[in-house]
Amino acid sequence: MAQRTVRVIMNGVTGRMGYRQHLVRSILAIRADGGVLLSSGDRVTAEPILVGRNAEKLAALAAEHDVADFTTDLDEALTDGSASIYFDAQVTSERKKSILKAIGAGKHIYTEKPIAETVTEGEELVTAAREAGLINGVVHDKLYLPGLIKLKRLIDSGFFGRIFSVRGEFGYWVFEGDLLSGQRPSWNYRAEDGGGMILDMFPHWNYVLENLFGKVQAVTAKAVTHIPERWDEQGRKYTATADDAAYAIFELEDDVIAQINSSWAVRVDRGELVEFQVDGTHGSAVAGLFGCRIQHRVQTPMPVWNPDLPTTEDYRSQWEQIPDNAEFTNGFRAQWEQFLSDVDAGRPHAYDLAAGVRGLQLADAGLASSAQGRRIPIEAFGS
Ligand SMILES: NC(=O)c1ccc[n+]([C@@H]2O[C@H](COP(=O)([O-])OP(=O)(O)OC[C@H]3O[C@@H](n4cnc5c(N)ncnc54)[C@H](O)[C@@H]3O)[C@@H](O)[C@H]2O)c1
Numbered sequence: 001m002a003q004r005t006v007r008v009i010m011n012g013v014t015g016r017m018g019y020r021q022h023l024v025r026s027i028l029a030i031r032a033d034g035g036v037l038l039s040s041g042d043r044v045t046a047e048p049i050l051v052g053r054n055a056e057k058l059a060a061l062a063a064e065h066d067v068a069d070f071t072t073d074l075d076e077a078l079t080d081g082s083a084s085i086y087f088d089a090q091v092t093s094e095r096k097k098s099i100l101k102a103i104g105a106g107k108h109i110y111t112e113k114p115i116a117e118t119v120t121e122g123e124e125l126v127t128a129a130r131e132a133g134l135i136n137g138v139v140h141d142k143l144y145l146p147g148l149i150k151l152k153r154l155i156d157s158g159f160f161g162r163i164f165s166v167r168g169e170f171g172y173w174v175f176e177g178d179l180l181s182g183q184r185p186s187w188n189y190r191a192e193d194g195g196g197m198i199l200d201m202f203p204h205w206n207y208v209l210e211n212l213f214g215k216v217q218a219v220t221a222k223a224v225t226h227i228p229e230r231w232d233e234q235g236r237k238y239t240a241t242a243d244d245a246a247y248a249i250f251e252l253e254d255d256v257i258a259q260i261n262s263s264w265a266v267r268v269d270r271g272e273l274v275e276f277q278v279d280g281t282h283g284s285a286v287a288g289l290f291g292c293r294i295q296h297r298v299q300t301p302m303p304v305w306n307p308d309l310p311t312t313e314d315y316r317s318q319w320e321q322i323p324d325n326a327e328f329t330n331g332f333r334a335q336w337e338q339f340l341s342d343v344d345a346g347r348p349h350a351y352d353l354a355a356g357v358r359g360l361q362l363a364d365a366g367l368a369s370s371a372q373g374r375r376i377p378i379e380a381f382g383s
Contacts (some may be wrong), residue, residue: 001041003034006340007083009107009174010105011051011074011090011098013061016185018070018089020176021141021332028065032038032165037339044344046085051077074098078105085110085343092185092194103128109136110336110344113203114355117194121355129353137339137349137357138253140207142274144331148324149287150292151278159294160280166213166252166382168260170201170274171245171266177231184264189240193325198366201262203359205250207351209356210380214253219249220375221366226265235315248366263290273369278320286319293319 008027012018012302027046030036035045052058059069071077074318078086078101084101088095088111099109108146109129114140114377129136144146148327154160175182187193198221209216223243231241245263254257272288329337335351339378342349358381365376 003043003046004344005035005047006081006085006087006343006355007047007053008087009074009077009080009083009102010048010087010098010108012088012094012112013048013050014052014057014209015089016092019061019329020123022087022089022336023050023061023065023113023165025330026333026336029330030336030340038338038341038344042344044340045341046326047098049080049083049378053322062156070283074101078102078107084108085339088112089140092117092199096125099125100128100299103132105136106132106134108134109353110139110339110349111137111353111356112139112354114199114360115203115353116360119201119360119381120355122353122360126353126357128245134341135339135346136353137335137342137351138359139151140211140333140335140351140355141331142204142208143211143351144291144328146328147272147287147292148212148276148309149326151276154278154283154285154294154322155212155322158220159283160278161255161282163213163256163280164315165279166209166258166260166279167277167279168205168258168262168274169270170260171263171268172243172268172273174264176227176229177235177305178237181233181235183228186230186238188232188240188264189227189242189244189294191242196223196367197244197246197262197264198370199242199363202248202363202366203262203356205262206359206362207355208349209250209252209258210355213256213258213278214356215380216250216258216362216378217380218251218375219248219365219369220363223367223370226263236258238252238382243370246370248369250362293324294322295319295381313336357381 013023035043050058055072062070086107155364174184188195188261223246247261250258275288276288285294365378370375
């Protein structure tokens with residue numbers, strides 16, 4: 001059986017996501033396992049070319065992980081005819097121009113979200129990739145979480161009957177940087193650097209909602225900055241110009257209502273850092289990153305409101321965990337395997353730049369809703 005190697009230009013690998021999830025947990029893990037096994041019995045593996053701004057950091061990464069090629073010059077990397085994929089995990093504000101260059105050099109595109117800073121910029125990328133006939137994909141990692149895979153299985157099995165409501169809680173306390181240093185990069189809290197809860201998380205919520213429940217047709221959102229001042233990586237105080245929380249209602253196809261609270265200023269009282277409760281006529285479920293608990297119609301207890309008596313029911317114990325009856329790989333790696341297989345086969349990737357534009361549309365509409373104080377209808381791109 002044949003073994004093929006795809007060379008991947010990886011930009012932004014010194015960053016949190018680029019390094020941990022995409023380089024180490026995905027591309028290097030795939031390489032260490034001898035590549036992805038295709039249905040034909042052939043294998044396709046990946047070899048990274050590291051691109052970044054700091055030559056010393058890149059050299060150290062390359063030495064540590066046995067990577068032959070690295071450069072601080074993206075243009076030079078793009079002239080490498082043996083590399084067929086360009087991957088981007090840079091800060092969002094740097095992404096569009098780099099992707100356009102890569103498209104110009106004829107590379108297939110895989111990128112972190114959001115694909116750009118505005119809908120118009122995202123559409124520009126879609127058009128450029130389409131005209132050049134290139135395969136393109138955008139990270140949809142949350143769809144590959146074990147909890148959401150279990151949830152999808154419940155939906156496909158008809159467990160819920162008619163789904164009418166989805167309620168999501170996402171977030172945790174991100175330290176301001178004075179008492180303890182912040183555990184997320186400071187650019188996330190500066191609008192001028194591409195930060196902001198809505199721009200960060202609505203692209204995720206869009207693909208989660210459209211792939212599990214239906215396309216978003218309207219949004220009503222309130223974006224706020226609860227913590228107005230933070231301290232950066234150098235300990236300098238700065239003004240947080242971006243929203244650090246968003247409270248939103250999403251109206252989906254088939255009359256499904258989704259509400260999602262997203263906050264970097266909330267203390268966790270949940271089983272997991274994100275949880276979605278789904279209610280349907282025949283059953284309900286609460287899915288997190290890993291777990292998914294269910295309560296069927298026939299098991300639903302009958303709560304009775306009585307403020308005179310203390311609660312004796314243990315409501316949490318009335319749900320049943322779905323067992324881990326499948327093996328789950330890291331979600332970023334699972335999507336990389338799919339993308340590499342798609343490039344090898346020359347077929348489109350399911351989660352493409354057009355899906356990335358819909359993510360930006362939702363972010364745009366969410367920000368507009370918050371600024372104007374009204375519900376914003378959405379005509380989904382590519383529908
Ligand atoms: N899929 C997810 O769950 C997820 C989670 C977090 C972040 N992200 C996305 O990944 C991207 C990177 O986020 P991160 O958390 O890894 O950020 P990070 O700050 O840790 O990394 C940013 C990377 O961009 C590079 N960079 C290039 N030009 C830059 C510039 N002018 N200023 C600062 N850095 C520059 C940095 O060197 C670094 O490699 C963002 O677009 C973000 O939206 C996705």
